[in-house]
Amino acid sequence: MEPLKNIYNEAYVDRLTSDLQTTFPDFVAEDFRTLILQPDWSSLELMERKRRITEALCKTLPDPYTKALEILVQVAPPYNGLGGIVFPDFVQCYGLDYWNESMDALEVLTQYSTAEFAVRPYFIKDTESMIKQCLVWADSSNEHVRRLASEGSRPRLPWGISVPSFKQDPTPLLPILEKLKQDESLYVRRSVANSLNDITKTHPDLFIQIAMDWYGGNEDTNWIIKHASRSLLKKGDKQILSLFGYENSQNLHIKEFQFETASIKIGERVDFSFDLFSEVDTKLRVEYAIDYVKARGHRTRKVFKLSETSIKEKETKPYSRTHAFEDLSTRTHHPGLHQLTLIVNGEEKVSVEFEVG
Structure with a gap:
């Protein structure tokens, strides 16, 4: 099986270099490639390669941040999946002092790939403002933006920077999940379930109360609660087993x-x-x-x-x-x-x- 890190290979770097040159003719392509493809390149893992590319973008794109961001937003649309997270990673690393511009960019960039990792430092910097932003995103007509609201705020997001306050007290996230509990998109509902499953790891009693309140009223919400209960079901939690009728x-x-x-x-x-x-x-x-x-x-x-x-x-x-x-x-x-x-x-x-x- 091809190693996941090879998403970022020399062909990817060449493609990105060409696209950047097309959008910004003054881009110094050779400097960009040299900064990325250093002798240790082959030993770098997926996220290390991603960050190497991000840092090279910072060193070769023009100042200020907003000008570089404008170029990246134009280049980003064809880059899907993990190959596209370089673009929101640039926002994660260099955009904290440009809140409004970064929020606008992340809303756009997440539609091509995902900005779930990039929003984590913003939660740490200003949790209240980021919660408000997610509540806005939860009303978006775009399922990728709505998913960003729930996935980016997960208490235990895999590969994501830890937000300790959400592990200590996940209740500020509940209004976001409440908005999305009947979402028409399975992509979004799965994310809501994942966030709730995270909560079961640290606050099982809180989740059980949510499950009791939500379950039974809507088929899509029922699916969320069932999927979110997978860890407690495997642990044999009696209340959750009983909720789904596994008794006798x-x-x-x-x-x-x-x-x-x-x-x-x-x-x-x-x-x-x-x-x-x-x-x-x-x-x-x-x-x-x-x-x-x-x-x-x-x-x-x-x-x-x-x-x-x-x-x-x-x-x-x-x-x-x-x-x-x-x-x-x-x-x-x-x-x-x-x-x-x-x-x-x-x-x-x-x-x-x-x-x-």
Whole structure:
């Protein structure tokens, strides 16, 4: 698989150089390329490459900031996805003293790529003004701008600069999310759900209250609450399980559990199967957990969903799964005693230990 950092490669730099020259004929192309493609270029990761390009833009575009910004806004439209975040990154790094111009630019630039990372320093500099700006963006006719209001203000935005005040007290964000809780765009609703899921990590009681207040009135809002509840569902939170009708766990029984692997090697797989019998009609959430051994010898749990469905009185449903212990970019396996646990409607039903070597 091509490394993500190669979004910013020499061809990208050449393309950007050409587009800048077309828009600003006095642009010194060779200086720009030299500043970026230094000997360490190949060793830089994605965000390091992005920042190298941003800094080169600052050194080669004309002063003042507003003149450079005018050029970048003209160049930006064809640059989509991660390849386009260089433009809002320029605003992030150099625009804090030009609030109004930067807000206008971010509203435009986010429509081509995303400005979710670029707004973070602005929240730190003036939280109240930035909240007001997001409330304005939440009323935009453009889904990318509305998403910026919710995604840029997330308490735990991946890759984004931390805004400690939102981790300590996320309540100032709630009016933004309230405005977007019935948004017509799934793109925006997913962002609202992600922000709420962030809140579950630090303020679960606050989220549970929001979930109780919002759930049941609108199909789109119901989807948001369900998606935002994914972490608490995996933790087996009783209130959230009950909200979605996952109850009656005492009437659900594991039968014919098959797990015959006492030990495996890293890179191999385990197979397991079981039947699930219910005494009553009920909604059903079936999961399994792996307690992984970490590098220091302790174990941490990851929960995997098998199904969400319903089951009738006296019905038996069969389940089977193969789980791989291959190293991934997101997970490295370590030898030791692991555990697999079957979970039904939040209740642990069966556990078995096995050796990974």
